[in-house]
Amino acid sequence: MDEEIDAMPLKRSTWTEDAGASRAVALEVLRNGPLSRSEVARRLALSPGSLTRLSTPLIRAGLLREVGETSGGRVGRPSQLIDVVPNAQAFAGLKLRDDRVMGVITDLRAQVHKSAERPLTSQEPEAVADSIRDLVDELGAEWKHPTAIGIGLGGRLAAHRMVRSAAFLGWDDVPLAELVEQRTGLPTILENDVVAFTEYEHWFGAGRGLSRFAVVTLGAGIGYGLVANDAVVADEDHGIGLVGHWPLDPFGPVCSEGHRGCAKSILTEGAIVTALSGALGRPVTYEEAMDLGEAGEPAARRVLDDAGEGLGRLLAAIANLTMPECIVLGGEGVRLASVAREAVERGIAKDRDPRTRKLDLVIRSGSDTEWCRGAAVLAIQSFVLGARMAA
Amino acid sequence: MDEEIDAMPLKRSTWTEDAGASRAVALEVLRNGPLSRSEVARRLALSPGSLTRLSTPLIRAGLLREVGETSGGRVGRPSQLIDVVPNAQAFAGLKLRDDRVMGVITDLRAQVHKSAERPLTSQEPEAVADSIRDLVDELGAEWKHPTAIGIGLGGRLAAHRMVRSAAFLGWDDVPLAELVEQRTGLPTILENDVVAFTEYEHWFGAGRGLSRFAVVTLGAGIGYGLVANDAVVADEDHGIGLVGHWPLDPFGPVCSEGHRGCAKSILTEGAIVTALSGALGRPVTYEEAMDLGEAGEPAARRVLDDAGEGLGRLLAAIANLTMPECIVLGGEGVRLASVAREAVERGIAKDRDPRTRKLDLVIRSGSDTEWCRGAAVLAIQSFVLGARMAA
């Protein structure tokens, strides 16, 4: 029972003490930007009187504030917009890789204020937790000390606290959240990196206000996330390659596990680099492959168009089975989707009934901070929703 | 504005007049069988006192009743089980085909009490509505007159009232619900047949209590339904062949729309009959094909195993993208899944990561009344949920 490490006392705070209508008002304003009281009342099916009663204490507590009024145009008294005070709290969002940990510090709306990273000198859990503490300290000193920490990583997790398995670190059953909490004294939430990215899009990104959308990330592997009926769909299988070996091209190359033309053998950075390096007879980087493709170099064009079409077929499959209102594309390798946009559309058309609604694609920048921002959203959610995350 | 037909006055009644906690209690008991008051209190997070307050009027109104007590074994006062009075109301569920309309009359739990069918002498909307009225009258006379009518059909619908398009009847924009309401005086709900089947499984079948599951139906076409986060996922694209042309076998036969080895060209009754008739040099029926396969006839075995493997790959795709806790297989052609069960499992294994949870399959009988029961659930839902269906 006695701790080896001098664990810092864990600081837990909650946003609203009330978990009922008061929190619902605060959440609605947090997620849907500045809103008038009457608009919030409409959305939550509350009376105008109730809205005054609920919003006043939130404003007095410094959680919300009035930020001006609607630019008229309509008859009647203009409405006062209320909004959260985003800088009241800071959150740390980290992404763990095999060789480094990257992090950002954000406000309550997951806007990034600073970012930084540290190399990992060792993959030992304790050493990694030390690096995380140092990174969080650095980020906190640069802007504001965070209220909570979210950590995203590619792997399977248990109860937001335990790394069940993470092949890229060689980890099994590592209590990472606890290690970090001991060192920082801050509540820490773990989540699969793709799920975290999906939560960002859900709360503050392209999926805001949508009841259904999907996320696909490109990079070293293929990631997949789903929101349906206004909540993320995830189970313990998340973090296993659910779509990594998706069959796309019966005549494609063979992947490491013997699948011919699976997503991994066509869409990943490694697959594209390998294919183009082989074709050109010299090693090329991923960025170089993209540049060549954009410039119209024939071999690159062919490799990227094949990949793009494969991506399109994967997107069509997702659209057919989950009926999303939108698909968000992200990840370090997402440039493929822009460079081979036409091939992507061609691939979608191949497997999708022409009578269906056109598929709405949103392409993100692919920067590393997007992963971190996703992790920060987890921290934000654990703070504003209180114990509901505990499961 | 004046009606040609002497429309019967529409009888609308609701289950509980209260839409709040009182209805939640009634719904919980309806969907989850006999429950003790304390169990309901736990599930709905209500105090025991509230449960007494809420259940007493429901019992006095004849909606619920006490049905005995739990067989002890535990210390303490035994709990009184309360249950709905299922025979208090009857519902008609119909399935519309190109040549006939089939129907059942059920109780509040979608238990079938009688079934019947009528041939369609004409596909004119008015004539079809007449046949529906006659069938509902017949069913009502045989057991109890229904409170509401649910109609399932393969097509795209609008607002549960209008057939937007149904190719098998050559219909576009037919106000079928209105036509039936004019003739019967009963509230009428339309729904896509696969969605209706999915709702049955969701409320009273294998999906009861699950937050995620999928449904696949086999027959003249391939149907697909999805429940995620405890609600059916459906949009206006439902009723279009979302999975009908799913690519399964790059070396398979070509379907009517030029796809090689798509689901339609491999899994449908027509595809199997065609493939086996060709192989044997004589016409065979679907049932005959199944019998031959079961008996081990080599050509039939091969055709069915190929189809079974294709089905397995489709199921793997669904499982990978929607992470269901269970997949329900139904439809007239569902016998394929039993006869070629091993091939199905083989197909699943091909496209699914071996580390994932084993996929739980539920195989339904494939009888016609299953479609009708699904439609009845729509009627039940519209009754017990009140106006919430109106959307």
Next chain:
DNA sequence: TAGATTATTTCTACAATGGAATTTATAAGA
């Protein structure tokens, strides 16, 4: 400037809830 329109606040009556105390019905053990 008066009237229309919409937002917000104030005030009050009402309804729903939790919680504590009580009653009821069983099993387990003396």
Next chain:
DNA sequence: TCTTATAAATTCCATTGTAGAAATAATCTA
């Protein structure tokens, strides 16, 4: 058989959250 422990269900009351009406505020329009 009697007592005790346990759990279900009921009763009752204090509290709270809510709607609803009326009042007030701030704009546009005629």
